[in-house]
Amino acid sequence: MSNIDQLIDEVIEREGGYVNHPADRGGPTNWGITETVARQQGYAGRMQDLPRATAAAIYRQLYWARPRFDQVAATAPKLAAELFDTGINMGIGMATSFLQRSLNALNRGGADYADIAVDRAIGPATLAALNAFLAKRGAAGEAVLIKACEALQGSHYLTLAERKPSQEAFLYGWLANRIGN
Template sequence: MPSVQTIAEEIVAREGGFVNDPADPGGATNYGVTIHTMRRLGLDLDRDGDVDVLDVRALSRAQAVEIFIRHYFTRARIDLLPQALQASVFDMQVNAGANAIKILQRLLAGFQEPVAVDGALGPKTAAAAHRAYEKAGDYLVDAYG
């Protein structure tokens, strides 16, 4: 299985560079990182006192990779999951936010695992994921696995 770093780099490569499409509700985006995320994280890269389109444009590929690892993998506690599931849940977390964990929890409930569908990846969801993976094995593994 690829490392978290490699997965994040693949996500960034797939997301591409700077885009500011007025029809996109995500707003200005660079390497998959939206202006809304940058504002939430306080990433004023040009140090002019606000986070705006210029900051999004200034975001480097390496910074985007770090944001995804720190805020979408580590902070989301995806490392608690079986290693074979981490890549797909990480990728979903980048694209769907906390809904990724809810999707996982709904899947686990389908495996008759007692989990709350609350979008929080804690010890109960992690334990349920490990039990489901032990039962289903490669059935739960995606293309990263």
């Protein structure tokens, strides 16, 4: 799946409307968009009134096009969908680092392609490594790469909850709704 409109609809459905949970480090949120992000994108109204269309435009620009997940989708649409969702929840740099770390760990000691920098940005080297991996491993490889990224994501969630007990309020939901979906 790489239809960005469908991905945005799914994330907005999952995130729901306005929330301001006291333990949420993101603060006031509507449609999954934090107040900080909304303000950075020029939204000046009340967060309760953030238009769904504005949220969708933010998702498309900040969490799909800017990190180049759209370019990943050209060859690995399911992986791109995973990166998109992870980027929304953890930041696009973290999602990209999971991909880069996984590609490095799955290159069979450099036999399939050279290690790439874990620089948290998708550029030509990351895309070349992804394409080399997929050429070697095919569709089954995409599924394994997703599992590797999800394993890193799950580990990160557990670490957050261990380090900041206030985040335990979200751990179950993160694991239930963000891993393997």
